[in-house]
Amino acid sequence: AVQTRIPGFVERLSGRAVGDPVSKGQKIAEIYAPELLAAQQEYLALLDLKNIDSDNALKQAARNRLKLLGMTESEIAAITKTGKSSPRFGVYAPASGVLTELGVREGGQLMAGSTLIQISDLSNVWMIAEVPARDAPRLKPGIAANVQLQSLPGAMFKGKVGYLYPMVNDTSRTLQVSIELTTKWN
Numbered sequence: 001a002v003q004t005r006i007p008g009f010v011e012r013l014s015g016r017a018v019g020d021p022v023s024k025g026q027k028i029a030e031i032y033a034p035e036l037l038a039a040q041q042e043y044l045a046l047l048d049l050k051n052i053d054s055d056n057a058l059k060q061a062a063r064n065r066l067k068l069l070g071m072t073e074s075e076i077a078a079i080t081k082t083g084k085s086s087p088r089f090g091v092y093a094p095a096s097g098v099l100t101e102l103g104v105r106e107g108g109q110l111m112a113g114s115t116l117i118q119i120s121d122l123s124n125v126w127m128i129a130e131v132p133a134r135d136a137p138r139l140k141p142g143i144a145a146n147v148q149l150q151s152l153p154g155a156m157f158k159g160k161v162g163y164l165y166p167m168v169n170d171t172s173r174t175l176q177v178s179i180e181l182t183t184k185w186n
Contacts, residue, residue: 002091002116005070008033011088013106015117020099022119029091029116036069040085047080097121125181126162130174139164145179157181 012030015022022028043062052058066076071089079085101118104110127147131139139161147157159181168175 001118002028002094003113004031004033004091004110004116005068005112006033006035007112008036008110010104010106010108010110010116013104015099015102018099018102022093022097022099022117024093024096026093027090028093030088031091031110032088033069034087036066036071036089037085037087039065039069040071040079043076044079044083044085047083091116093119095119095121122183125183127159127179127181129177129179130169130172131177133168133173133175136164136168136175139175139177145181147179147181157183 008031010029011032014026014028039062043059043066046059046062049058063076067073069089070091072092075086075089097119098121099117100120101115103115103117110116129147141161141163143161145159145161147159149155149157159179161177162180163178165176165178
């Protein structure tokens with residue numbers, strides 16, 4: 001779950017729909033945050049002070065505050081170099097994966113701690129299969145499993161049996177089996 005630490009407004013959103021791929025470090029949103037603008041102006045004002053903050057404690061505290069509010073080192077370095085504050089900050093993907101939830105749209109308002117997006121790594125997934133009870137004695141955790149799905153004819157997924165559920169379904173006479181699949185095509 002990718003959340004913001006301060007309230008603001010979503011000005012740009014790179015992920016537009018559930019299912020969009022996301023790469024680690026990719027800028028996924030630009031947020032306009034008035035509170036962050038004030039913190040940046042405070043930091044820039046402290047950079048100009050020479051006599052009052054001789055040990056740089058105030059400057060370092062203001063810089064740390066910017067980090068705590070969600071700015072990256074490169075964004076802080078940019079405003080330090082230019083001497084100009086920016087009312088916007090970027091939100092970056094903490095991991096690669098697929099967008100599985102979109103909590104806001106462009107122009108939407110965010111509250112502190114609200115979820116912007118949800119990213120899921122779908123390179124490994126768990127599948128629950130129902131196996132006829134007569135085949136259960138041949139199954140053991142850890143054995144290889146090749147899975148074909150009716151919805152994806154010709155696709156073969158490789159995995160391994162992770163868990164055999166202890167109960168047989170009385171109606172269908174099947175045993176549930178958990179299989180860990182890698183979602184790479186064969």
